[in-house]
Amino acid sequence: MIGIESIGTYIPAGRIDNRQRMAQFDVDEAFLLEKTGVLRNAIKAAEEDTSDLCCKAFYDVQRKTSVQPEQVECVVVCTQNPDRLGLPHTSAIVHAKLGLSDTCAVFDVSLGCSGFVYGLSVIQAFMQANAFRKGILFTADPYSKIVDANDKNTSLLFGDGATATLISDTPVWMSGKFLFGSRGTESSSIQIEKESGRLSMNGRAVFSFSATAVPRNIEAMLAANNLVTKDIDLFVLHQGSRYIVDTIRKKLGIEERKVPFMAADYGNTVSSSIPLILSDPQHKACKTVVISGFGVGLSWASTVLFEVDKGK
Amino acid sequence: MKATVENIISILENAGISADLKTIQGDTKLSKDAGIDSLEIMSVFLGIEEKYGIRIPDQDVDQLETINDIIRYLEDLAHKTDCMDH
Secondary structure, X not given: OOEEXXXXXXXXXXXXXXXXHHHHHOOOHHHHHHHHOOOEEEEOOXXXXXXXXXXXXXXXXXXXXXXXXXXXXXXXXXXXXXXXXXXXXXXXXXXXXXXXXXXXXXXXXXXXXXHHHHHHHHHHHHHHHXXXXXXXXXXXXXXHHOOOOOOHHHHOOEOOOEEEEEEEOOOOEEEOOOEEEEOHHHHHHEEEOOOOOOEEEOHHHHHHHHHHHHHHHHHHHHHHOOOOHHHOOEEEEOOOOHHHXXXXXXXHOOOHHHOOOOOOOOOEOHHHHHHHHHOOHHHOOOOEEEEEEEEOOOEEEEEEEEXXXXXX | XXXXXXXXXXXHHHOOOOXXXXXXXXXXXXXXXXXXXXXXXXXXXXXXXXXXXXXXXXXXXXXXXXXXXXXXXXXHHHHHHHHHHO
C-alpha cells in the first residue's frame, strides 16, 4: 500500500508586489484580486537554485515526519527549470545536497503544471514495482529564471515555490484511477522563445484549452472512479489564475467553498500549486479530494485522493 | 450561422462578464467602451466558438471590437462555408 504520507513546502521569502506594477501593466486592483488572483509573486533569492528549493522543502517534510535521508529509496524531481541546463539532472544534485544513500534511485521528470499529478503516478508505480517503502516526489519550477518582467501575460502570474511529497507504505492519502491527456499540436502555447530565452504564453489558447479539456477530464476521471462531483469534499485545481479556476468550477457546477484559490500571496507555482494546497492544514477534514493539473504541453491529468481508512 | 445581438448578449451573460449588459449595444466597443477585460474577452470568444462550432484565429479576434463586428464575421464565415459546399 503506497500513497502520500506528508507534504513539505518551501516558498521563498522574496516578493514582487503586483499592486506596485498596476500602472505599468494598465490593470486595477480588482483585476488582480478577481482575475489573476495574484497580489504578490514569490521570488527566490539569486543564489538559490532549483535543487536548493527542493532541499528546503525536504527539510519541511522532515520537520513534519521522522523521515531520514538514509531511508529515502527514490527521488523524482519534477521541473522544467533545472539547475544549470539540466545536465546533470537536478535530482542528482539534490541527492548530493541531502546526503542520500548510494542505493537511492533518482531521476527528473520534465513537466509543467500537470507535473504533480503525473509525478505522483510515476513515483507510486516505480515504488510498487521495486518494493520501495519511502520515496520523495519534488516539484520545483522557479519561473523567475525565465519570466520577462515586462511581459503582462506571465509576469503578473508566476511565483517560485517547491514541495517535497513523502510517498510511503504508511500513507495518509491513497490515489484512485488517474486520467491523463496531451495535445502536442498546441505545445507552442506555452514555451521558451528561442531568441530571447524567455517564457511566452498565448493566454487565449491556454484559457480555451483549460476551460474545455479540464472539466471533461475531471468528469471522465470521476466516472472511472465511480464517483460524481457531489461525492468530493475538495477540488484542488492547478492555480493557473483565479479566473481559470473559477471558470472550471462553474463548468463543473461546484460550489465555491470546495474549490480554493490560495495563490494570492505567492502566485502560480506551476507543478507545486497542487501540493501547496494539499499540505494546508485547513483541508485536513477533507476525505475525498480531486487533484487536477493542466498547462505546458499542453498536458493535463487528474486523479482522486482518498483519506486512508475513511475514504471510499 | 445567423446570429443576432441577443444571441451574442446571451453569450456575454453566460461568460459572466462584470460589465453592465444593459449598457451594451450592437456598436459598443466591448473592451474599450464596455470595459470587458482581457480575460473575460477570452471567455466570450470561447462561448462563441462553442455555440457556433467554429474556431476563431487570434488575428481575427483582434479585429472584432463590437457585437456587430462579431455578427458580420459569423455571416461572412457562413457565406464562405456555403460557397465551399457548392
